[in-house]
Amino acid sequence: MKHTAKHIILPSAPISESEALSTNKIRTYSIKIELDAPYPSPKTATTRSIDGRFVWERLVTRNGRAEAVALAGEWFQSLRKSGRKGGVGKVLVGKLTHECVTVDDNWNECLYGSNFNPKDSCNRLLDKETIQRVMDESKGNLKIADSPVIKGQGYPSLEWATCKKINSLPIKIGFSSYSEPAKGGMKESLAKAVKKAKKRKMSWAREMELKEAKATIRRMKAKGFLQSREKYMNDLIERTSNSKRAKESKA
Secondary structure, three states: OOOOOOOOOOOOOOOOHHHHOOOOOOEEEEEEEEEOOOOOOOOOOEEEEEOOEEEEEEEEEEOOHHHHHHHHHHHHHHHHHHHOOOOHHHHHOOOOHHHHEEEOOOOOOOOOOOOOOOOOHHHOOOOHHHHHHHHHHHOOOEEEOOOOOOOOOOOOOEEEOOOOOOOOOOEEEEOOEEEOHHHOHHHHHHHHHHHHHHOOOOOHHHHHHHHHHHHHHHHHHHOOOOOOHHHHHHHHHHHHHOOHHHHHHHO
């Protein structure tokens, strides 16, 4: 008898973030359909008991988790369709994809960030472990999805906990100066930056020019190039203040 089974090597450890963002590698994913009882599985899957839950598990290889999620959805739909005609998928009739289908994330491809989109295929059909990890990474910005189901749209595993998503990355508001938006959101951070700028007696660019001019004077004085510090200091500062760049800064 000819055997067509193929051995699939599972990852021993999660890959790095940079590798996860690449989609030019074929990776192995585990698709699971949760059951109410241990029913016989389709030919392409195996019936297993995991943490007290019965599932149909199928291992697939795809270019990225997004492709694996798409395949999982198609597989579930085909099984449920066959179940309406009395096939093996009859136990799935009346159920929705997001209610019982998960795709693992051993490769850490689902990562929280300021551009996180819960509806992207890569971020859907998450297992419980991945959901908890990403929620922890979001520091309260994400929650388990509980919004009404919209027919024809893929249901997300997670959704924003606030009406407007919060960018948790630091915001640069000046030279080597950052504000942490996680404490009050981006709007508050920008308001603080504007308030700080209004307190300045002169523009930041002009402050830097004067500081640089004073440092140049000190170096010239140390080398003996200047006889009168006060005279040359005043002349240089006056020229700097009247420079084209300084006038543009005032404008």
